[in-house]
Amino acid sequence: MRLNSNSRWCSLLFLILFCGISNSYAQNYQISPVLPFLSHDSVMVDIGFKDVFGESIRKPLLAGLPILLHAEIMVTSSGGEMVQQREVDIQISYNVWEEIFHLSFNNRTSVSLETLDRLQNWLAKLPGIFLVPANKLLDSETYQIKVVSQASILTRRQSNQLQKWMQESDQTEEDSPSQGRSTGFRLNLNQLIQMFFSRDKSQEAYQAIGESMKFTLKDLRQP
């Protein structure tokens, strides 16, 4: 009985301490239908992103903060076993002064676009992505393609810049009067905060998940 009472106290305490912390972001972009197709004996996939530029992403982008769209494309068999995995990285940035969008696709293709609409159109249908040679898949097996995507607003560079900004704020004139009576021990609160801040990157990212219909190689060969 005593233990239960203590447990209740602990639960209440943690509830109080952590209430209001949890604040998950809503998913505000989608993956357009995932369409596998066969091209030159390779299984490829068409994917795209819809409604990427909601306000929460558009505003930082137009302020010049780069956005990183990362997608993991997984080919799984009917038993849930992963057959192949590919990764796609799209970095989008906006040159505020020249008013032009730059897009880098897997660090290979670079595209410059003048408007947000054109950028959205480009993202709505990405160039076909090679997944796996067709001969690696079994004719009799049923497969499915799953796409897990994440749009990160605060890249490492931005986070570092933010931390630097916080660090600089630690060296304001507010410190000067206390330096005279310094005891040698000084708790650097900002660094402590940054320690937690730099560990928590997941909150600046949005996620979208999409998957294809289940298919066999025979389905793909038919026009």
Next chain:
Amino acid sequence: MIRIRHKIILILLMAVLLPLIPISFLVYNLVNQSYQIGVNPQVQQALEQGVNFSKSIYTMVRKELSTALEEFSQNEIVNIDPEKLNSEVFYRLGVDSSYWTLISISFVRSDGKPGWEKSFQGVTVGKIDPRILRQFRADQNSLIVSDRENNEFMALQRVKASKSAEGFLVLRARLNDSYLSQSDHLLQVHQIFQSLHVARSSLLKSFLYTFIAIALVLLSIVVIFGMWISAKITSPISRLVKGTAEVGKGNFDYQLPQLKRRDEIGKLIEHFNQMARQLKINQERMIYLEKMAAWQQMARKIAHEIKNPLTPIQLTIQQLVDKYPDKQNDYGQLLSECATIINEEIGSLRNLVTEFSEFGKLPELKLETGNLNHLIQEISPLYGDRLQLDLAADLPDFTFDWDRIRRVLINLIENAIQADQKDHPVQVRTSLLGNKITLMIEDKGAGIPPAELGKIFEPYFSTKSGGTGLGLAITRLIVEEHNGRISVDSIVGEGTRFRIEFPIE
């Protein structure tokens, strides 16, 4: 005792946690509000407007460059003497000199080959990248190429004055560094505020985690401190619990280790040890008094049983001697000698009976206030120079039975004198120690063997021939009746010292 420890730690934790809960709410709200003050929509809007304004200026001044070059191209390009050109021409055509520093003007033929060039800054300008020229669309006459990072700007104007003068005029310029850095800084701040807006949740969490981390450190310190302080408090209490259990079992020799601390716990342990010692003394006294009471009862009976037949025996013997007529013959003489021996033994028995009787019927104490020094001085003349007195001048009066204590003194002094065959003086000392009067009688006699030392206060134990063994027993009984304490130290061949303590109260 573990429960007390847990309670102490729990109380300390509660003392820390209870204020921590409202403080955590307060801190969270404070951080939230501070954040909203710093990253409020008005600041963001102002920054956005600042960036837009800076961007308008940027667009406008670039346009100046393009317009001035276009106007310049209206001139007869063919007849231009590049050497006579200077930057003032372009400033007059609308290029704002507070923003722009013109570097050069040059003419490049349509095929990309250089025509002429005039540098305004005295530096040689490199060739134009052919890819730039390819950016011109067929219907396009002017173009601005910006490399803001390196602060290099180029205005290009297509000219088609004649076949020989078909190509591009290229005006190179550099923007005011101050403007560039200020506008870049403005954009950077705007970006940081956007980042802060985006990272709001994790930033606030970071503040809260920091607070929790500090709180956890404090809690750990409290727990460690609590454990330390509870151990400090409860470990002597644990010892006391064990000690009282031992004393409860009758083990009055049990003593707790004395602590150096001077607080209540230290005092408690000191008093416990004192209590155990006192209980042991009381127990010993009680046992002794009970034993002595039994001896006294026996002594009374023996005295009674022996005393009664002594007189008839003595009278009968006397009659036998008196009735025998011829006292001179052998039998008569033998009878007379036997009668003498019997009378002597009867006398001894009478003395013994008297002592037994006195021991068995010790009268009630007659307590009076007096000074022990006076009593010693009163009896000292009886022993002449055999006594060496060392009496404390400040010895206070106390209540005692004058006659009985005199008997104690005489017993001990005579024992001491008898023990010392070399006639050394017997030392008699008095002193005041705390609330006790101490009397010491010391001789330089033969000493008492350790094996006998524990028995000397027992009744009927004597090392002297002809002794009844009641002297020291009576001495101790009298001392005990005065709530005093008698002890003896002796070294064989060196002497014996009796020590008596009388409590003043």
